Amino acid sequence: MMIAVPRESAEGETRVAATPETVKKFIALGAQVAVESGAGLSASIADADYAAVGARVGDAASVLAGAQIVLGVQGPDPTHLTGVAPGAWVVAGLDPFGQRARIDAYAAAGLEALAMEFMPRITRAQSMDILSSQSNLAGYKAVVDAAGVYGRAFPMMMTAAGTISAAKAFVMGVGVAGLQAIATARRLGAQVSATDVRSATKEQIQSLGAKPIFVESVAGIEGEGSGGYATEMSEDYQKAQAELVSGHIAKQDIVITTALIPGRAAPRLISDAQIASMKPGSVIFDLAVSQGGNVEGSVADRIVERHGVKIMGWTNTAARLPADASALFSRNLYNFLSAFWDKEKGAPVLDEEIGGAIRLTQGGAVVHPRLLA
Template sequence: MVIAVLRERAAGETRVSATPETVKKLIALGASVTVEAGAGLAASFADADYAAAGARIAQSDAAAGADIVFGVQGPDADLLAGAKPGAWIVAGHDPFAQRPRVAAYAAAGFEALAMEFMPRITRAQSMDILSSQANLSGYKAVLIAANLYGRAFPMMMTAAGTVSAAKVFVMGVGVAGLQAIATARRLGGQVSATDVRSATREQIQSLGAKPIFVESVKGIEGEGAGGYATEMSAEYQTAQAELVSSHIAKQDIVITTALIPGRAAPRLITDAQIATMKPGSVIYDLAVAQGGNVEGSVPDQVVERHGVKIVGYSNTPAQLPADTSALYSRNLYNFVAAFWDKDTGRPVLDDEIGTAIRLTQGGKVVHERLTQ
């Protein structure tokens, strides 16, 4: 049973899908692990560390003979030459945007497993790549915004006078939003937050932040489908826009985190609203790669509009490659270990999770969200 770990080719991708720690654990299960030379360098993991953990280092054709191929982002099909028929391609596949690549996997006879489709159920929590990566993304977003902000974060009382605390507004209280709240609070910010899900009010308060909610129109009482928010009614969107407009003008830093799986990111902040903010304010758009929550945001650039700096990395987790790789690789190990069959010496998926994450099988695209 051979697991191959490929070097990432996507521009700006610094993460790796296995670390020396998880390689050692995979070998302990009974697998053999091949790591492509240089796969972990951008995340500060040397080839020698992988070799010391028991991996074989491949200079070329790393996927040759592989039963399972690991990736952070789905590899192009030509990098899978020599992988066994029916090999699992375990990665974040971005299947809605990468349909031709998914079709190429099917044509080549591979079984593509999209880890971002992992159902949000209790037994799959340790396999959830979206949560593990979003956690650190929310943290990094606040640090980047703080670095761009031309003032101090905490309130400071000095002999020369008082420095006011930065006012931070977090829009979207999922995993990334909660970590953004916690990080901004630790830095000494005065934090408020909003979400379409009414159930997040207590979470916001538990972190010491002020909840800002539309009261006149009902939102989602609990979680949306699969633990995500869903698109709201036009009436709610109008009420939310009015609420945000009055609140955002008073803020120094805004972090937006709203995403709807398989859809363009919802627009939360318009140019007119940006114009009401104080010069020197900062907005970090965590959804910039999916179209952006903020009008005028551009991936991987700092844009200034009306004196406000707008920033968003298309791959925020890649800004913290050592830690995000460590968490991501544990997600993949936990996935393989949970389904490991000692009798056959390989993982065997059950129907619930298999159906949820399997994109291709038997030469066909089989996931219902891609075949409708």
């Protein structure tokens, strides 16, 4: 079994899909691993580090020649995959809804595309979940970057010259990224509050020492979609939430928004009028900016100022921590493939529960139900 790790070609992508740690583990399973020269440089991994654990390091053509599995952080350009074995697997974050033309091209090339972001949220797949591992880092980085832009200190400080009040931080959306944002803001000394449309998250917020901000006047709405994701809410709930948030957000110094709905544009959480109600010098970090943004006026990869409030958000926040993000992402890929490794065949053999959930293309056609609807 030949596993190829090409260099990432997407602009701004600093992560790599395999580290020396996971390469060594793949080789222990009986696989051969080839890594394109320079693939790990942005994540502080030298070619010599891969060679030292037994990988073959070379140019793109030699790495891909005969490869049966191609690992990626983002889906590689299908035109760059010439020379791979017929029916080779492409295992990566493939952005199926945003990159449909690329998925069609994988099918036309006879490749089997496996979208890691479609990994089902079940107990045995937790260690394979790239969305969770990368969102965890993104939530941390959002708070750290917001703190860097905020012109004041986070913790309360009592000095001989007087007392500095603690910053007030508000996290909107309490998934993996939101929970890490809460924890990080708390570690930095901020007074933290948080909200979510899913009522079950209230206890999670409190367990981290933050104050839950929830709509109580609209009964019977849980906000829990399939797989633990949030779902779209009724008009009554959206109106009640907007009123609650408007009163709360005006008092905040830092706001982190994290709300995403799979396969749809990010929900709008903060309007221009709400931004105008905030204190000058406040900071909003929009973690959903790559999917249209939770914040009116947010611009991907730029810091903009509206009404004296700085609004920021990166297209690829996890990639701003390339070494740690690569370590976690590569372990997700290894955990996935090794869980299905058949020692007799010397290759992974997928079951239907997970294989059917993440397989986008097979036998020259697009086969995933969510892409055929």
